[in-house]
Amino acid sequence: MKAMVFSEKADLSSQMLTLFRNTFEMDLYTTSNENLLNFGAKNVFKLTGNNLYVDNISEKLAEMYKNNGYDIIIIGSSAMGREISSLLSEILHLEAITEVMKIEPKDGIIATERFFYGGKTVIREESEAKIFTVLPGLVDPQPVNSSSTENNISIDKDSAIKVVDQIEKPKSSVNLEKADIIVSAGRGIGKKEGLAVIQQLADVLHGEVGGSRPVCLDYHWLSEERQVGLSGKRVKPKVYVACGISGQVQHIAGMRGSRMVIAINKDKNAPIFNECDYGIVGDLYAVIPKLIEAMKK
Amino acid sequence: MYNIIVCFKQILDIDQMKVDESTQEPILKNLPYRLEDLSKNAIEEAVRIKEKYGGKVIGITYGGDQATLAMKEALAMGVDEGIILKGYKENNPEITSDVLAKKISGMQYDIIIMGNQSADSYTGLVPGKVARKLSIPLVGNAIKLEMADRRVRITRTGEEKNLVLESNLPALVTVEQEINEPRLPPLIQIMAAGRKPMKIEEIQVNVKSTKKVIWNRAPKSERKRIVFEDVDKGVAEISKVLKGEVK
Ligand SMILES: Cc1cc2nc3c(=O)[nH]c(=O)nc-3n(C[C@H](O)[C@H](O)[C@H](O)COP(=O)(O)OP(=O)(O)OC[C@H]3O[C@@H](n4cnc5c(N)ncnc54)[C@H](O)[C@@H]3O)c2cc1C
C-alpha cells in the first residue's frame, strides 16, 4: 500500500516514517526545513510558498493524492495536522480518524486504536477510513541507510487567512518524553512560588519538572512544553511524582506509561490515589520538605 | 452588529465515569450529562462577542433526548435563541458535520464558534468539515479573538510560535480552553432561560460511515495504590522506595 505522509514538524515526520516503514510505501510531504531524507520515505516533497496555511496546503495535498495513486493519508497529530485532515476529508470525500496510536491494515479494512472518553478508555475501531492523524511520541525516530529523493513543490495559491504577526516562544528546553524521573506540579501548589519546592524535589531526585494543564496553560507558571496529558506530553518515566494534581482523566492519559507513580494530595478522595503506586495524604508544603530531607539522609 | 452561531455538544460526565473491574468497560448507566468543556468556552466567547460588539447569538446542538438541558444552560449563559437538532446517537464526525452544515447553510451568520476538540471523543474534525461544507475559512485554535471592520482577528497557539491571523467574515473560529473562563450563570438567569425561544427539529440521518467499534475499554491499571494518611510513615516508606530508583 502507498501512503502519503504529512507533517509540518520534523520530529513527527521522522516518527511516522519510522513507525510505518514496514507497513507502507511512503512519500513524505512537509513544510519543515530540516533534513528528513534518511527515514525511509521514497520521496520527500518540500512544500514552499509565501502564505502557507491549512487551506492551501490541504488543496495541494488533495491534488497530489489524486495524481499519485496513494491508498491512504497519514498526518502528524498537531493542531495544524488535525485541521488539514478535516479539510482533506471533505475535499476528497474520505473518512478520517484522528489521534490514533495504531494503524493495522487488513483486507481493505483498517483497524485503529485511539483514546476515548477523555483518555479514560482506548477504543479499537475498524473502518474503510483513508485519512489518519497519528499521535506524537509513539516511537524514537530511527534513520535508515538509503536516502529519499528530494522534490520541491511550490504552492502559489494564497490562503484565505492572513498572518499579520508571529510571536516567537522561548525555545524548548526540556524533553520530558525522555526523562527518567518527573516531578509534576498541579493547581494544588496554589501560587507560582510553589514551584521552588517542586524544583527542589526534582533536583534531589535528578529529575525534570512537569505540570498539569492549568499550571502550564492557564497560569503560565510553567512553559507549555512541560504540560503532561492528553493535549500535552505523553511521558513514561521510571518514577512520576504528582504533587497537588487531582488526577483527571486527561492528565492520567499522559502519564499512564510511567513505571511507578507517587502522589501527594491533601484530599484523600482525589482520583490520583487510584492511579498511584504510593500516595501520601497531606499538604504538599509540609510533605515535600520532609521527603527531601529523608532523601538526603 | 454580528450574527453569531455557536455549536455545542452535550457529553456524558467523563469525570464521574467508573470502570467495570471485570470487563474494563466504562459503566455508562445512570451517568449524568453535561456540556462538553470546549463547547462551554465556545458559548462564553460567542456571548462575549455579542456583549462587546453587539448582535445576536444562536446556539445549535445536535443531541439526544437530554439535549434540552444543555440548551437551557447555554441560554442561561447568554445565548439568545436555541436550536436543538434531535437524533444524535453516537460520536461520528461524518454525520455530525453533515447535520450541522445542512442546518447552518440556511441561516444568516457572520461568525460560527466551536471548540477545537471535544473533551470526550477528542476528534477535532467537526469544525473543519463544517467550514469546508459551507465554503468558509476555518480559523483554528484561538486563545484570543477580536472583531474589526467585518473581519475577525485571532491569536492561534503553536508549538514554536503564536500566530496572529486575520480572516474575512463569514468564518468559522475554533477556540481553546485558555481563551476564557466560562461564566456560571446566576439562578435568576437559569430561570429566565426557560422563556427564551427554543426550537426542536427531528433529524433524519442519511450519511454513511464505515466505522465499527471493536472494543472500548480502560487500559488495565496495575498500580499498587498504597496510600498513607500518616505523613511521617509515608515519607519514610516512599523515600526508601525512591532511593532504590534514584542512584
Ligand atoms: C480537551 C481537554 C484536554 C485536556 N488536556 C489536559 C492535559 O493534557 N493535561 C492536564 O493536566 N489536563 C488536561 N485537561 C484538564 C483536566 O481536565 C483537568 O482540568 C486538569 O488536569 C486539572 O489539573 P490539576 O489536577 O492541576 O488541578 P485540580 O483538578 O484543580 O486539582 C488540584 C488538586 O490539588 C489538591 N491540593 C490543593 N492544595 C493542595 C496542597 N496544599 N497540598 C496538596 N494537595 C493540594 C486538591 O486536593 C486537588 O486534588 C484537559 C481538559 C480538556 C477538556
Ligand SMILES: Nc1ncnc2c1ncn2[C@@H]1O[C@H](COP(=O)(O)O)[C@@H](O)[C@H]1O
Ligand atoms: N453534536 C454536536 N452538536 C453541536 N456541536 C458539536 C457537536 N459535536 C461537536 N460539536 C462542535 O465541534 C467541536 C469539536 O468537536 P469534535 O470535532 O467532535 O472534537 C465541539 O467543541 C463543538 O463546538
